[in-house]
Amino acid sequence: MAQSHELDAMFYPGSVAVVGASANPASWGGTSFLSRLQKLGFPGKLYPVNPRDTEILGLKAYPSVKDIPQPPDLAIIAVPASVVPQVLRDCIATGVKNVHIFSSGFAETGLEEGRRLDREITKIIQEGGLRVVGPNCMGLYIPRSKLAYWGAEPVGSGSVAFLSQSGGHAEMLSEYAQDLGVYFSKMVSFGNARGLQAVDFLEYLAQDPETSIITMYLEGIRDGNRFAQLIRSINRNKPVIIWKGGLTESGTRAVASHTGSLAGEERVWNAFFTQTGAVRADSLQEIIDVVMAFLYLKPPRGRRALLIGGGGGNSVAMADICNREGLEVPHLAEETRQKLNDFISLAGNSARNPVDAWMLQNNVELFKRALELSVADPIVDLVILDQYTWNADDDDIPGNKQEADKVGDFLIDFARSNQFGKPVVLALNGRFNAPGSATSTARLWRKFALAGIPTYVSQQSASRALSRFIGYHQYQQKYTGVT
Amino acid sequence: MAQSHELDAMFYPGSVAVVGASANPASWGGTSFLSRLQKLGFPGKLYPVNPRDTEILGLKAYPSVKDIPQPPDLAIIAVPASVVPQVLRDCIATGVKNVHIFSSGFAETGLEEGRRLDREITKIIQEGGLRVVGPNCMGLYIPRSKLAYWGAEPVGSGSVAFLSQSGGHAEMLSEYAQDLGVYFSKMVSFGNARGLQAVDFLEYLAQDPETSIITMYLEGIRDGNRFAQLIRSINRNKPVIIWKGGLTESGTRAVASHTGSLAGEERVWNAFFTQTGAVRADSLQEIIDVVMAFLYLKPPRGRRALLIGGGGGNSVAMADICNREGLEVPHLAEETRQKLNDFISLAGNSARNPVDAWMLQNNVELFKRALELSVADPIVDLVILDQYTWNADDDDIPGNKQEADKVGDFLIDFARSNQFGKPVVLALNGRFNAPGSATSTARLWRKFALAGIPTYVSQQSASRALSRFIGYHQYQQKYTGVT
Numbered sequence: 001m002a003q004s005h006e007l008d009a010m011f012y013p014g015s016v017a018v019v020g021a022s023a024n025p026a027s028w029g030g031t032s033f034l035s036r037l038q039k040l041g042f043p044g045k046l047y048p049v050n051p052r053d054t055e056i057l058g059l060k061a062y063p064s065v066k067d068i069p070q071p072p073d074l075a076i077i078a079v080p081a082s083v084v085p086q087v088l089r090d091c092i093a094t095g096v097k098n099v100h101i102f103s104s105g106f107a108e109t110g111l112e113e114g115r116r117l118d119r120e121i122t123k124i125i126q127e128g129g130l131r132v133v134g135p136n137c138m139g140l141y142i143p144r145s146k147l148a149y150w151g152a153e154p155v156g157s158g159s160v161a162f163l164s165q166s167g168g169h170a171e172m173l174s175e176y177a178q179d180l181g182v183y184f185s186k187m188v189s190f191g192n193a194r195g196l197q198a199v200d201f202l203e204y205l206a207q208d209p210e211t212s213i214i215t216m217y218l219e220g221i222r223d224g225n226r227f228a229q230l231i232r233s234i235n236r237n238k239p240v241i242i243w244k245g246g247l248t249e250s251g252t253r254a255v256a257s258h259t260g261s262l263a264g265e266e267r268v269w270n271a272f273f274t275q276t277g278a279v280r281a282d283s284l285q286e287i288i289d290v291v292m293a294f295l296y297l298k299p300p301r302g303r304r305a306l307l308i309g310g311g312g313g314n315s316v317a318m319a320d321i322c323n324r325e326g327l328e329v330p331h332l333a334e335e336t337r338q339k340l341n342d343f344i345s346l347a348g349n350s351a352r353n354p355v356d357a358w359m360l361q362n363n364v365e366l367f368k369r370a371l372e373l374s375v376a377d378p379i380v381d382l383v384i385l386d387q388y389t390w391n392a393d394d395d396d397i398p399g400n401k402q403e404a405d406k407v408g409d410f411l412i413d414f415a416r417s418n419q420f421g422k423p424v425v426l427a428l429n430g431r432f433n434a435p436g437s438a439t440s441t442a443r444l445w446r447k448f449a450l451a452g453i454p455t456y457v458s459q460q461s462a463s464r465a466l467s468r469f470i471g472y473h474q475y476q477q478k479y480t481g482v483t
Numbered sequence: 484m485a486q487s488h489e490l491d492a493m494f495y496p497g498s499v500a501v502v503g504a505s506a507n508p509a510s511w512g513g514t515s516f517l518s519r520l521q522k523l524g525f526p527g528k529l530y531p532v533n534p535r536d537t538e539i540l541g542l543k544a545y546p547s548v549k550d551i552p553q554p555p556d557l558a559i560i561a562v563p564a565s566v567v568p569q570v571l572r573d574c575i576a577t578g579v580k581n582v583h584i585f586s587s588g589f590a591e592t593g594l595e596e597g598r599r600l601d602r603e604i605t606k607i608i609q610e611g612g613l614r615v616v617g618p619n620c621m622g623l624y625i626p627r628s629k630l631a632y633w634g635a636e637p638v639g640s641g642s643v644a645f646l647s648q649s650g651g652h653a654e655m656l657s658e659y660a661q662d663l664g665v666y667f668s669k670m671v672s673f674g675n676a677r678g679l680q681a682v683d684f685l686e687y688l689a690q691d692p693e694t695s696i697i698t699m700y701l702e703g704i705r706d707g708n709r710f711a712q713l714i715r716s717i718n719r720n721k722p723v724i725i726w727k728g729g730l731t732e733s734g735t736r737a738v739a740s741h742t743g744s745l746a747g748e749e750r751v752w753n754a755f756f757t758q759t760g761a762v763r764a765d766s767l768q769e770i771i772d773v774v775m776a777f778l779y780l781k782p783p784r785g786r787r788a789l790l791i792g793g794g795g796g797n798s799v800a801m802a803d804i805c806n807r808e809g810l811e812v813p814h815l816a817e818e819t820r821q822k823l824n825d826f827i828s829l830a831g832n833s834a835r836n837p838v839d840a841w842m843l844q845n846n847v848e849l850f851k852r853a854l855e856l857s858v859a860d861p862i863v864d865l866v867i868l869d870q871y872t873w874n875a876d877d878d879d880i881p882g883n884k885q886e887a888d889k890v891g892d893f894l895i896d897f898a899r900s901n902q903f904g905k906p907v908v909l910a911l912n913g914r915f916n917a918p919g920s921a922t923s924t925a926r927l928w929r930k931f932a933l934a935g936i937p938t939y940v941s942q943q944s945a946s947r948a949l950s951r952f953i954g955y956h957q958y959q960q961k962y963t964g965v966t
Binding site (some may be wrong): 020036108130163165166167168169171172175176178180217219245246248249250251252254255257258259282283308311312314315316317318319322323324328329331354430431432433434435437438439440442443445446449455 | 589642647648649650651652655657659662700702728729731732733734736738740741742765766793794795796797798799800801802803805806807811812814835837888913914915916917918920921922923925926928929932940956
């Protein structure tokens with residue numbers, strides 16, 4: 001663990017004050033943060049601060065931050081906006097350096113009182129030299145230091161960082177990613193960013209040995225040039241994946257009411273992505289879609305995809321989708337097709353690409369032979385497998401479930417072995433409006449993703465993620481010579 | 484029921500021969516068709532045809548179509564491709580007019596033998612004046628006449644028709660749509676179209692009183708001008724929704740191996756949609772997304788959407804998505820906002836648009852007041868409600884489930900009452916990778932859709948469907964003066 005950075009004390013604090021926790025167990029905010037830290041077994045000292053209580057959740061409570069015997073490494077402020085300036089002054093007075101302001105009610109309200117408070121705390125923060133996360137945000141989620149006081153209860157610590165100007169997005173991502181076995185090194189929900197900026201966190205993550213992939217949800221940036229330079233530089237060593245909110249006119253207005261940021265024009269951001277090589281995403285799901293590729297795959301040599309699925313119309317759809325997302329779907333070599341034709345019945349199936357293999361889904365030996373034959377074709381750079389070939393749980397898919405289950409297990413082994421040195425990913429295409437199919441598809445998604453195979457909700461998600469993953473490596477080759 | 488069209492005998496046959504059914508119960512194709520017709524209680528006569536059997540599924544079997552005492556209204560041919568020419572000749576000899584050729588193995592194989600058979604049957608069909616569906620297709624699915632020998636077992640007959648060059652798509656759509664309470668008047672999977680063409684079916688559907696919405700999956704069209712003229716004309720009275728497969732280079736190649744059609748260039752098809760006013764869709768789900776709007780909604784006056792959801796980041800995302808799909812997200816009137824601010828706490832919520840109402844999800848009275856106030860604003864043309872406001876079943880959403888359930892029930896009443904004359908639709912945003920959330924979201928989807936409220940898997944699906952629905956009506960106003 002790096003111990004040289006000034007933000008280390010914030011991310012790995014030995015003691016935490018929770019200002020605004022209360023003895024009322026139904027109280028949200030500070031109280032729920034404190035209770036969650038206890039539940040996770042946070043190993044450091046916890047100091048509830050509230051002038052109205054003497055004991056909170058079994059801990060001695062302090063009337064003010066100034067009354068705590070030792071200045072805590074981190075203070076979490078969860079009090080009404082009007083009280084925040086005084087708490088910040090108390091922090092400065094007692095030597096607290098690191099502060100997370102959970103409270104909202106500042107510039108994002110659009111009201112004069114909120115704007116006045118915003119100016120006041122910005123001045124206090126600057127003059128006092130405080131390192132502040134927020135206000136109007138969820139703050140820190142650091143599984144390794146058990147400082148994850150919101151979001152999914154972490155079951156593991158990973159190498160992905162997430163910086164977010166939306167606490168809601170961060171909470172949802174913590175659930176969504178963990179369900180797929182993607183774990184975080186650090187999440188920071190930093191809201192209105194009146195103290196520490198995105199660039200401050202980025203500089204930390206650039207040197208953080210716990211972090212190998214950086215993901216972000218951004219609404220606005222203050223110093224665009226510094227930001228772009230930093231991203232371009234970090235991106236050479238650690239891929240940076242960015243979801244920019246507020247790229248449309250309506251989104252820009254929504255940004256103003258959310259974090260009070262200036263969203264910036266879409267064409268400026270398009271240029272930003274082109275120049276920095278940062279990977280674009282447009283939703284939380286798209287972030288994790290790309291992350292799975294970076295976590296589990298070696299970059300393919302090119303964009304030529306082998307698509308294996310079932311059904312003629314479905315093959316056309318798969319090919320169209322892949323092409324739209326920037327992948328190619330080449331014909332297999334004549335030799336490969338002849339070998340495939342030896343045992344794939346031609347009528348109603350196809351040994352071209354997409355390979356229509358639904359007749360094989362219940363015969364693991366034939367499926368294995370078809371897969372190995374076609375993946376070996378030198379024209380293939382990567383492989384996308386459609387759910388139709390292996391969903392043993394789906395009642396809608398006829399045939400021998402035990403055999404289909406074997407196909408699934410074989411697929412996991414095949415994808416993990418990487419025997420042909422070509423990425424293999426899975427595309428689910430479940431019927432999410434049918435409870436049975438939705439449930440079995442969700443189980444399948446987890447089963448494969450937890451086995452370390454990039455697994456996507458749809459053909460489109462798979463193609464898009466792979467196209468972006470390849471785009472990242474192509475940028476690196478072109479501009480930096482690094483692959 | 485119209486009785487004047489020559490295709491009526493095909494869609495409402497009094498007797499059906501199934502050529503290629505067999506006494507072997509494991510045999511797919513003809514045998515499964517016959518067994519399904521029995522299961523559905525097809526009221527007419529059924530004639531299995533197979534020279535090797537004397538009785539099939541309890542019915543007397545005939546060695547040839549020529550041996551059936553009365554020529555059946557419809558013959559389904561499910562024999563190897565090489566035998567099809569002889570069966571067609573037998574049909575002609577005995578006076579059978581309507582034929583569905585299920586068999587594949589013709590031009591779509593790309594092999595010389597398949598092409599030769601293709602030329603042979605095309606000649607027989609033309610010379611014999613047969614009305615042929617196929618070959619290489621699933622054929623007919625007519626719930627009202629119990630002639631649905633594949634796909635979901637129909638639980639109802641509706642007003643939506645589907646013409647498809649993919650049997651797989653037709654089968655999937657029958658399941659998908661029915662789960663959402665969308666029922667069909669007629670589905671026709673017509674494959675390689677060596678007899679009846681898309682235009683022939685369209686002319687029938689144009690005058691079919693059972694059909695009010697026409698949907699299609701197309702791979703290729705022979706006479707583009709006639710097709711475009713027909714669509715433009717039908718589209719004035721019955722909306723035509725078309726998914727064109729094979730619009731990309733890779734998709735075009737896949738079309739060649741599927742139905743042997745010429746797919747056509749994307750720019751030609753773009754012009755087609757612009758000129759005919761046909762509604763574009765790019766998947767089965769997108770077809771039903773638009774169909775729900777046509778089935779349940781009156782056209783709104785404009786594109787100004789009120790978005791009601793939860794969370795600041797989520798509001799930005801909703802606004803961005805809406806805008807990208809061609810809807811507007813206007814600010815609510817100052818007066819509306821002031822009234823909303825009276826009871827929506829400003830800090831952490833927003834009374835602008837999107838309305839961030841997650842604090843209201845557990846209070847039906849407050850939710851009702853907020854909804855009625857904001858929908859009444861004259862700047863609002865239509866309403867999209869986000870799942871966050873009402874998913875009572877989702878364990879991830881905190882609060883009082885009973886109260887959230889009441890919010891759900893209120894929403895159904897509110898949407899159905901149409902008291903403000905503005906369309907109200909629901910956007911689900913479930914976590915489909917978590918079995919619990921996937922299941923509860925699927926249940927919710929069905930609950931609302933079966934109540935006659937257009938319900939969409941995501942904000943994007945909702946916005947896109949509404950934008951296309953509005954686009955249809957704008958085209959009608961502009962070019963035909965009809966709304």
